[in-house]
Amino acid sequence: MRKISAKLISETVDKLVIKANMSLRPDVLKALKTALSQEKTNAARNALSAIIKNASIAKKEKLAICQDTGIPIIFVEIGNRVVVGGNISDIINVAIAKSYSKAYLRASIQADPVFRSKKPSYTPGIVHTDIVAGDKMRITILPKGFGSENKARVKMLNPTASIKQIEDFIVDSVRIAGANACPPYIIGVGIGGTQDLAGLLAKKALLRSIAKGNRDKKIALLEKGILEKINALKIGPFGLGGKNTALAVNIQTYPTHIAGLPIAVNISCHALRSASEIL
Amino acid sequence: MKKLNGILAKNKIKDLRCGQEVLYTGMIYTARDQAHKRFSEMLRKGKKLPVDIKEQIIYYCGPNPAAKGKVIGSCGPTTSSRMDELTPVLLKNGLRAMIGKGERSKEVVAAIKQYKAVYFTTYAGCGALLSGRVKKKKTVCFKDLGAEAVFALEVEDFPLIVAIDACGGNIYDK
Numbered sequence: 001m002r003k004i005s006a007k008l009i010s011e012t013v014d015k016l017v018i019k020a021n022m023s024l025r026p027d028v029l030k031a032l033k034t035a036l037s038q039e040k041t042n043a044a045r046n047a048l049s050a051i052i053k054n055a056s057i058a059k060k061e062k063l064a065i066c067q068d069t070g071i072p073i074i075f076v077e078i079g080n081r082v083v084v085g086g087n088i089s090d091i092i093n094v095a096i097a098k099s100y101s102k103a104y105l106r107a108s109i110q111a112d113p114v115f116r117s118k119k120p121s122y123t124p125g126i127v128h129t130d131i132v133a134g135d136k137m138r139i140t141i142l143p144k145g146f147g148s149e150n151k152a153r154v155k156m157l158n159p160t161a162s163i164k165q166i167e168d169f170i171v172d173s174v175r176i177a178g179a180n181a182c183p184p185y186i187i188g189v190g191i192g193g194t195q196d197l198a199g200l201l202a203k204k205a206l207l208r209s210i211a212k213g214n215r216d217k218k219i220a221l222l223e224k225g226i227l228e229k230i231n232a233l234k235i236g237p238f239g240l241g242g243k244n245t246a247l248a249v250n251i252q253t254y255p256t257h258i259a260g261l262p263i264a265v266n267i268s269c270h271a272l273r274s275a276s277e278i279l
Numbered sequence: 280m281k282k283l284n285g286i287l288a289k290n291k292i293k294d295l296r297c298g299q300e301v302l303y304t305g306m307i308y309t310a311r312d313q314a315h316k317r318f319s320e321m322l323r324k325g326k327k328l329p330v331d332i333k334e335q336i337i338y339y340c341g342p343n344p345a346a347k348g349k350v351i352g353s354c355g356p357t358t359s360s361r362m363d364e365l366t367p368v369l370l371k372n373g374l375r376a377m378i379g380k381g382e383r384s385k386e387v388v389a390a391i392k393q394y395k396a397v398y399f400t401t402y403a404g405c406g407a408l409l410s411g412r413v414k415k416k417k418t419v420c421f422k423d424l425g426a427e428a429v430f431a432l433e434v435e436d437f438p439l440i441v442a443i444d445a446c447g448g449n450i451y452d453k
Contacts, residue, residue: 043298066353067342239381
């Protein structure tokens with residue numbers, strides 16, 4: 001068995017909080033630059049130039065890319081031959097609060113969701129743990145802004161649903177989000193499993209690089225076709241019209257029951273932020 | 280690019296048209312979800328607001344705290360539509376302009392037209408860039424709300440795009 005100390009986990013979380021919030025993912029930045037080269041109108045070009053400039057200012061001046069530093073979502077894959085020196089959720093939440101405070105990031109968590117009575121705090125984040133084979137640990141942080149999270153949708157389709165019905169649900173989700181969730185978007189889609197798993201898959205889909213499609217060729221083709229339909233909506237950067245309503249569609253699948261087809265869409269704004277490290 | 284300064288009286292904004300880009304220098308108040316809820320409850324009870332919104336600009340924003348030596352942290356706009364239900368009453372009470380991101384409800388568009396106001400959008404998701412345009416920040420009220428408190432921001436050349444103008448012209452109309 002390999003022991004991973006609370007200290008090492010805390011230090012890693014601190015690094016990942018800073019990296020995710022202040023350095024835009026290289027795959028997203030590259031896609032934004034490609035989008036800029038495709039746009040013809042001033043409105044769309046100015047919007048994309050501002051987004052790219054913002055990413056460079058954030059990195060240089062150590063500022064958050066977006067003031068919505070999100071609800072911190074942490075995915076931890078723990079090898080079955082790893083022993084953790086403490087309670088993993090507690091270690092992570094303490095480290096997040098410390099790191100957010102030190103880096104002057106916003107406290108956006110309301111502890112009392114019903115009566116909204118508390119002053120916003122940094123934590124708790126949402127910690128997902130998976131046990132995997134091996135003696136390593138992978139920590140991934142996704143600070144998810146709520147402008148885009150508010151546009152998430154889930155639907156239980158029939159198992160006989162056509163590909164068109166699947167596509168329509170995803171495209172409609174983007175149409176509903178309209179200009180409100182900071183386009184150009186990255187669209188995470190979860191298909192299969194159960195209602196709750198589909199939602200988680202949609203979120204995990206956002207972690208995959210947008211530089212290449214799904215490893216399954218048929219799914220990759222589906223992603224490409226849906227992206228074309230989304231871009232035909234012409235919502236465009238900042239919702240001011242243009243060719244780039246979304247930069248990518250990432251689909252994640254899981255086997256499901258013969259009686260159903262759960263599908264979930266989780267939209268990310270153009271500031272898709274995540275960072276990952278293996279210990 | 281058109282420049283606007285100071286208090287935005289009716290005559291200053293009446294010729295603005297949707298799609299037009301503007302650089303604004305002057306004062307704006309941040310207020311988002313919970314501040315709007317408190318404002319509307321106060322007005323419903325006939326109380327005076329802790330901030331005089333007449334002829335003022337409200338910015339839907341919950342900024343990040345300022346690092347040492349800085350005025351403010353990242354400070355971009357939040358989604359305006361969440362404020363829709365609580366907006367017409369503020370326009371009725373003299374609010375002149377709003378800054379946010381995304382579409383507004385039919386009711387808000389109608390109220391903007393009726394009270395000759397204006398709705399601007401700004402660079403959404405670009406809070407780091409926008410933080411450089413804020414020169415001073417002061418907490419006005421609702422400190423218990425943290426980032427959702429009302430702050431007075433003095434801004435210089437703050438980039439705005441007219442989204443809904445006083446005639447009801449709407450940049451998001453397809």
